Amino acid sequence: MALQRHLVRAILFCGLLTALTLVEIRATTVSRASSMPSYAGCYRRLYSTPIGNTEVVALGSSRVMFAFDPAIFVSQMTEVSGRSLAARNLAHPSAFPSFDFYLLEELTRQQQPNIVLFELNLDSARNIGIEDTVDPSDHVSDLVLPVGNFPPMFFAGLPLSAVANEMQDATDHVVLKLHYILKSVFISIEYVFNAIVTGRLGKVFEADADIDERRSDMCRMKIMDDLELQAAKHDREAEKVASIRRLALDEMSGRQWLPSADTQPNFLTPQSDPRVRKTALKFVSLSRERGMFPIFLNLPMIYSRPPSAEQIADIEKSLNAVVLSPSADEVWLKEEYFIDHTHLTQAGRKLFMKWLVQRLKPYLSANR
Amino acid sequence: MIAPTAVLIFLIFVFLPIYWSIPCRYHSLRLATLAFLSTVFLLALNPLIVYLTFSFMMIIGAVVTPFLLGWISAHTLRNLSWLCFVPIVGIEFVNNQTIASWFFPPDVSDFPAFYSLAFLGLSYSAIRSFIIVREVVSRGPIAPAEIVAALLFFPSFVAGPLVGTKPYAVEAMADSLDLSSLARGFSRIGWGIAVFLVLKPDMSNFDLSTIASGTTLAWLSVYRRFLCLYMDFTGYTELAIGTALLFGIRLPENFRYPLTAKSIQDFWQRWHLSLGAFISTYLFKPLVRDLGRPRAAIFMAFAFIGLWHSFTWNYLIWGVAHGGALALCMTAKRYYDEISTTRLVDSVATVGSWFATLSFVAVMSAFATAPDLASGLEMLKTLVGLGS
Numbered sequence: 001m002a003l004q005r006h007l008v009r010a011i012l013f014c015g016l017l018t019a020l021t022l023v024e025i026r027a028t029t030v031s032r033a034s035s036m037p038s039y040a041g042c043y044r045r046l047y048s049t050p051i052g053n054t055e056v057v058a059l060g061s062s063r064v065m066f067a068f069d070p071a072i073f074v075s076q077m078t079e080v081s082g083r084s085l086a087a088r089n090l091a092h093p094s095a096f097p098s099f100d101f102y103l104l105e106e107l108t109r110q111q112q113p114n115i116v117l118f119e120l121n122l123d124s125a126r127n128i129g130i131e132d133t134v135d136p137s138d139h140v141s142d143l144v145l146p147v148g149n150f151p152p153m154f155f156a157g158l159p160l161s162a163v164a165n166e167m168q169d170a171t172d173h174v175v176l177k178l179h180y181i182l183k184s185v186f187i188s189i190e191y192v193f194n195a196i197v198t199g200r201l202g203k204v205f206e207a208d209a210d211i212d213e214r215r216s217d218m219c220r221m222k223i224m225d226d227l228e229l230q231a232a233k234h235d236r237e238a239e240k241v242a243s244i245r246r247l248a249l250d251e252m253s254g255r256q257w258l259p260s261a262d263t264q265p266n267f268l269t270p271q272s273d274p275r276v277r278k279t280a281l282k283f284v285s286l287s288r289e290r291g292m293f294p295i296f297l298n299l300p301m302i303y304s305r306p307p308s309a310e311q312i313a314d315i316e317k318s319l320n321a322v323v324l325s326p327s328a329d330e331v332w333l334k335e336e337y338f339i340d341h342t343h344l345t346q347a348g349r350k351l352f353m354k355w356l357v358q359r360l361k362p363y364l365s366a367n368r
Numbered sequence: 369m370i371a372p373t374a375v376l377i378f379l380i381f382v383f384l385p386i387y388w389s390i391p392c393r394y395h396s397l398r399l400a401t402l403a404f405l406s407t408v409f410l411l412a413l414n415p416l417i418v419y420l421t422f423s424f425m426m427i428i429g430a431v432v433t434p435f436l437l438g439w440i441s442a443h444t445l446r447n448l449s450w451l452c453f454v455p456i457v458g459i460e461f462v463n464n465q466t467i468a469s470w471f472f473p474p475d476v477s478d479f480p481a482f483y484s485l486a487f488l489g490l491s492y493s494a495i496r497s498f499i500i501v502r503e504v505v506s507r508g509p510i511a512p513a514e515i516v517a518a519l520l521f522f523p524s525f526v527a528g529p530l531v532g533t534k535p536y537a538v539e540a541m542a543d544s545l546d547l548s549s550l551a552r553g554f555s556r557i558g559w560g561i562a563v564f565l566v567l568k569p570d571m572s573n574f575d576l577s578t579i580a581s582g583t584t585l586a587w588l589s590v591y592r593r594f595l596c597l598y599m600d601f602t603g604y605t606e607l608a609i610g611t612a613l614l615f616g617i618r619l620p621e622n623f624r625y626p627l628t629a630k631s632i633q634d635f636w637q638r639w640h641l642s643l644g645a646f647i648s649t650y651l652f653k654p655l656v657r658d659l660g661r662p663r664a665a666i667f668m669a670f671a672f673i674g675l676w677h678s679f680t681w682n683y684l685i686w687g688v689a690h691g692g693a694l695a696l697c698m699t700a701k702r703y704y705d706e707i708s709t710t711r712l713v714d715s716v717a718t719v720g721s722w723f724a725t726l727s728f729v730a731v732m733s734a735f736a737t738a739p740d741l742a743s744g745l746e747m748l749k750t751l752v753g754l755g756s
Binding site for chain 2: 007008011173175176178179182183185186189190193
């Protein structure tokens with residue numbers, strides 16, 4: 001009996017010690033990860049920073065993250081209309097539409113922007129994002145960080161965007177909810193273990209002059225530029241960046257056009273997640289409800305034919321909202337302005353922003 | 369591996385102290401802890417697995433309760449035990465989406481990615497349920513906690529060993545965790561992980577086209593596929609047996625050096641022993657009793673096992689071929705034993721038989737796992753040098 005009591009005490013003591021250690025690790029990780037130049041960290045940083053009086057917000061995946069530069073937007077808008085508008089990019093790599101919808105819900109609890117740009121990915125199921133080709137060891141995940149009002153939901157890196165998406169749709173079903181919570185916890189565990197094994201966890205704790213606000217700011221919008229910057233310093237990195245780019249381009253080149261835009265007048269391809277349409281409609285109704293002007297933004301890939309004006313008109317009709325989509329002959333829809341087949345370079349971003357500002361101008365005036 | 373090793377280790381480390389802190393007199397509580405841990409694990413993989421496993425529990429309950437109440441005889445219960453295979457027949461003929469729509473909203477059941485791992489271990493659950501029902505016939509009432517633990521125990525859920533409730537009975541389980549079980553458990557988990565994470569990837573990633581081409585390459589690919597299958601299976605089994613040991617459960621061995629088998633009979637006495645035991649006890653022997661013809665019995669038993677794997681022509685042919693080979697082997701052995709041979713002839717025959725056995729099982733395994741009958745036949749043609 002005495003032995004059992006000792007055993008219970010020992011277990012309780014070890015448990016308490018472990019809990020304290022975990023709390024300490026988490027606190028340190030949260031504080032360090034928020035300023036780390038991490039792919040996912042960018043999103044978290046944007047999310048955790050107070051929004052302020054933002055008037056235009058862009059939501060979407062890494063394509064929007066690379067394409068929409070608030071600084072360029074503000075300067076060009078001032079140039080074109082003489083008005084300065086605060087803009088924010090809340091796009092996140094691998095973000096699914098319903099994750100964006102969740103973000104919008106969060107955002108509108110704090111304030112009400114005038115215009116919300118929502119990425120409408122016509123090839124969502126076909127998109128081979130650069131996030132799949134980037135070596136995860138380059139990035140320190142936000143380890144086990146709670147996201148907003150998802151108390152049981154942990155954000156431990158890119159894959160959880162998908163889990164969050166699924167979970168969002170399963171809120172009414174207890175068993176599914178449990179499944180997604182467990183799945184996300186499992187993924188978090190795997191990430192922490194991988195971080196330990198690959199030595200990435202050490203990066204969070206080691207003193208590193210590079211990990212500061214400046215780098216974090218650079219990271220916010222210029223992840224690939226940052227990589228290219230590193231590439232100039234390190235040959236190995238240069239090779240890596242080159243191979244990422246080559247891989248993505250090789251993947252797509254040789255194909256004339258992706259078939260979806262030709263065969264599918266609607267924006268859902270047979271391979272697409274059927275929930276995208278539902279989320280898009282939810283997005284429109286939420287925007288209208290909160291007095292915001294919803295605009296869908298289609299960012300085509302190179303080697304993929306943008307939808308025709310008729311197709312866009314059909315989509316606009318079905319969603320009852322404006323859809324901005326470039327025509328095939330846009331100057332920035334060229335390989336030289338893309339990092340890979342789908343993400344714009346800094347030069348491409350500038351051209352794209354010019355295009356976007358021109359198209360947004362009438363809506364901004366109208367919505368004022 | 370279906371679940372990351374990290375998760376498996378984490379779950380074991382979290383639940384082991386909880387499990388062993390329960391006094392051994394609360395046997396049912398220990399089993400409930402195991403069932404809860406297993407449910408957590410399976411629920412994280414896919415919630416449909418949990419629903420389907422519960423459907424097996426309901427079948428067991430539905431067929432066993434009338435017997436325990438004395439409404440039906442043991443003979444009737446034996447016949448009713450075959451109902452345990454209804455769910456696996458069902459998923460072959462009912463659309464996956466329809467099945468999922470019974471449990472989940474359309475948004476989820478329409479999403480193709482939802483079906484990944486959804487029907488994992490279902491055929492194993494069918495055999496487990498069947499064995500449990502037959503155990504009720506022979507042993508009488510079994511504690512519900514034992515049945516639930518036997519059906520859900522996550523380490524053996526996917527690939528066996530296929531056992532009923534015997535290892536979960538109070539007299540079969542260890543009262544406390546001794547050092548020897550702990551060491552053996554960890555060493556077997558370690559070996560299982562090594563097979564999965566080191567040996568198998570190394571083997572499957574090796575580019576065979578650098579050393580061979582044409583028919584030789586096809587043969588090497590077939591042997592490699594079989595070795596990978598063996599590693600998958602043995603890796604799972606090691607993990608299952610090792611994890612079970614940490615929880616004081618002794619699961620039976622499932623492999624006994626099958627790559628050294630000298631005949632197809634010998635192979636089935638070494639490969640997937642728990643499945644072999646099921647075939648022998650519940651299919652072969654009763655059929656021999658009923659038909660009085662062992663060769664026909666083995667043929668029919670393996671045809672059934674082929675369909676149990678999957679309702680496809682490939683697996684049916686796999687079963688028929690194995691059954692046919694076993695029947696042939698039984699006949700050949702009788703004639704071979706009658707003729708006197710020299711030691712040299714014996715040695716050559718043994719080596720030849722070993723090679724022929726391995727080649728046969730490797731080819732049939734590749735044929736069964738081919739996407740369809742046409743690809744399977746194309747593969748066979750390539751192996752004999754007639755490929756397009």
